[in-house]
Amino acid sequence: MMGARTRGRLGGRFWRRLRLVLIALGAALALTACAxxxxxxxxxxxxxxxxxxxxxxxxxxxxxxxxxxxxxxxxxxxxxxxxxxxxxxxxxxxxxxxxxxxxxxxxxxxxxxxxxxxxxxxxxxxxxxxxxxxxxxxxxxxxNEVTAAEDDLRVTVVGQQWWWEFQYHLDGDTSTPPDIVTANELVMPVRQQVPLEITSRDVIHSFWIPQLNGKRDAVPGRTHPWVIEANEPGRYMGQCTEFCGLSHAYMRMYAVVLEPAEWEEWVQGQMVDAAPLQPGEPGYDGQEVFLANCANCHVVNGVTDVDLDDQLDGMDDYAGGNTITSALVAGAAPNLTHLASRTTFAGSIFELYEDRAERIPYLEVAVRGDLNRGDLEAWIRDAPDRKANDADGARGMTAFPGLTEGEIDALVEYLMTLR
Ligand code: HEC
Ligand SMILES: [Cu+2]
Known part of the structure; x- marks a missing residue:
């Protein structure tokens, strides 16, 4: 008798548990759908x-x-x-x-x-x-089939802790220095296969823009070929998908897909160097602060006077032994020449503009976008506070506790001239 009754009770507990599991599962599905x-x-x-x-x-x-x-x-x-x-x-x-x-x-x-x-x-x-x-x-x-021609656009993708660099080779020749270097937003033409060469400067990462293709690992010292192609213009989220350290989860990116005419316009815009500002011009003070504090890591084409040897001195940790083939590549930090033309920053975890940038045509965000000043200033003030670095501080951007609020305002004004 005892046995039978215990069995009955067990059955009841089973159904209650099953109900709990189903509720939890339903809630998880609902939450992930609107996350x-x-x-x-x-x-x-x-x-x-x-x-x-x-x-x-x-x-x-x-x-x-x-x-x-x-x-x-x-x-x-x-x-x-x-x-x-x-x-x-x-x-x-x-x-x-x-x-x-x-x-x-x-x-x-x-x-x-x-x-x-x-x-x-x-x-x-x-x-x-x-x-x-x-x-x-x-x-x-x-x-793995590459249908693009030999001399079509090719992009070298460099993963590093914890952001992505994209080096554009417009003539498809990845053995020469890149024509364009940008970060976190892989701008590309619609309905055209874009061959990629995926590599890393430090540890193993993995490149993944799920709406456009599967994953491919970014391994230091190797390049892995990959391709992506999009049917429609838009902004497609990607994420590093190989655990790579503290801020791995904050190593996102976007593929920004443009119509061919807009793509051409973007390329032309990115090929232009920044003009050094002269005293009295808006942003000049910020440029001075930038050259004094930021230019040892960040490149602004035409402004930072890059001596690669100096720049890489003490930066071996950043460069990870990769040969730097171009003055456009700092080997350490995002190239900021056209920062304001991007819609996100710092591994694409912050929007650069307040109003959801994709509502404004991509090429117009730098002009019409409403700057997300809060996150940008907070980033400059104390980047490790916004996005964790390695404990030894050998990765990512350093904090600048010494900068005054006036200097930070000036820096932001300067950065926004970098279209
Ligand atoms: C020690 C090297 C170093 C110095 C000095 C430095 N940065 Fe950075 N900066 C980085 C690195 C590395 C990143 C990428 C960090 C990330 O995304 O996690 C970065 C990212 C940025 C970004 C976001 C760029 C993007 O496209 O994602 C901005 C803006 C920026 N830095 C501005 C500045 C300013 C302004 C200064 C000077 C006050 C400065 N940085 C000094 C290393 C540096
Ligand atoms: Cu990662």
């Missing part, structure tokens, strides 16, 4: 490569769901069909002289092995997995 207005979205592809992945993913998911319900269904059927029913158990217990409510003679027939069943559940999954692996291999080969 961010630009989620890292793997399910709505926005380019042919991501399409290729989802064309594989959804059929496999379908097969997996069928298998799941078949297996779980069989288990639940067995449990229900062959469970000890309370009344039977009580009767058996009454009959028996032992405490055991199920006498030995009442156990169901015990069997061992069933050749046909076992063959079936070995062969069917093997065939299933073999078929899936063939389609997977085909997809892997297709994802």
């Amino acid at each position: 961010d207005e630009h989620p890292l979205d793997t399910l709505t592809e926005a380019g042919p490569d991501a399409q290729e992945i989802n064309d594989l993913f959804f059929p496999v998911l379908g097969v997996a769901i069928v298998v799941f319900f078949l297996v779980q269904g069989a288990i639940i059927y067995m449990v229900m069909r062959y469970r000890v029913r309370r009344r039977e158990a009580a009767a058996a217990a009454a009959d028996s002289d032992s405490d055991d409510f199920y006498g030995d003679e009442d156990y169901p027939e015990q069997v061992h092995g069933n050749l046909r069943l076992e063959l079936a559940w070995t062969i069917i999954p093997t065939i299933l997995l073999a078929v899936i692996s063939v389609f997977t291999l085909i997809s892997i080969v297709e994802l």
Whole structure:
């Protein structure tokens, strides 16, 4: 009797637990759905490569769901069909002289092995997995196919703790110094395959813009080819997807996809150096503060007088042994020549403009955008407070407790001239 009652109570607890699990699952799904207005979205592809992945993913998911319900269904059927029913158990217990409510003679027939069943559940999954692996291999080969011409745009992607640098080679030749160097926003033309060369300056990172393609690791000392392509203009979020230290979660990026004409205009704009400001010009004071405090790490083409040897002196930690081939590349910090033309900063975790920048055409944000002054000033004042550095301070931007508020205002005014 005892046994049967305990069983009944256990059953009740099981259903209560199941209900809790389902509620938690539902809440998690609901919360993740509204966590961010630009989620890292793997399910709505926005380019042919991501399409290729989802064309594989959804059929496999379908097969997996069928298998799941078949297996779980069989288990639940067995449990229900062959469970000890309370009344039977009580009767058996009454009959028996032992405490055991199920006498030995009442156990169901015990069997061992069933050749046909076992063959079936070995062969069917093997065939299933073999078929899936063939389609997977085909997809892997297709994802690696580069259809862009040799002299088309190529971008070297450099991951580092904890931001992304993009070096543009307009003629496709990655062995020469880049034409454009920018950070965190990979601006690219729509409906055109963009071949990438992915590498790292320090530890292993992984490049991932889920709406455009899968992941590819960024490994120091190696370059991994990859491609991305987008069907529609827009801003697609990406994220470092290989744990790379303290601020790994804050190592985001965007692919900014433009119509061909806008893309051309962007390229022309980025090729222009910044003109050194003269005394009396707005931003001049800020430029002075910048040259005194910031130019040993940050490059502003045409303004910072780059002596690469000086610059890299004591910066080995940053450069990670990579050969610096261009005066545009600081080897340490984002190139700020066109900072104001970007919509985000610091690994794309802060918006540079208040009003959601994608509502303004990308090429106009620097003119029409409403500066997010709070985050930018806070960043300059104390970057490690906004985004954690390594404990040894050898990574990321240093704090500037010595700058006055006036100097910070001047710096911001200067940075906003960098369009
Ligand atoms: C020790 C080197 C160093 C110095 C000095 C330095 N920075 Fe930085 N700065 C960095 C690094 C590294 C990053 C990227 C940090 C990140 O994204 O996590 C950065 C990022 C930035 C960014 C965001 C750029 C982007 O596109 O994401 C701005 C703006 C900036 N710094 C401004 C300044 C100003 C202004 C100064 C001078 C007061 C300064 N920095 C001094 C290393 C430095
Ligand atoms: Cu990372």
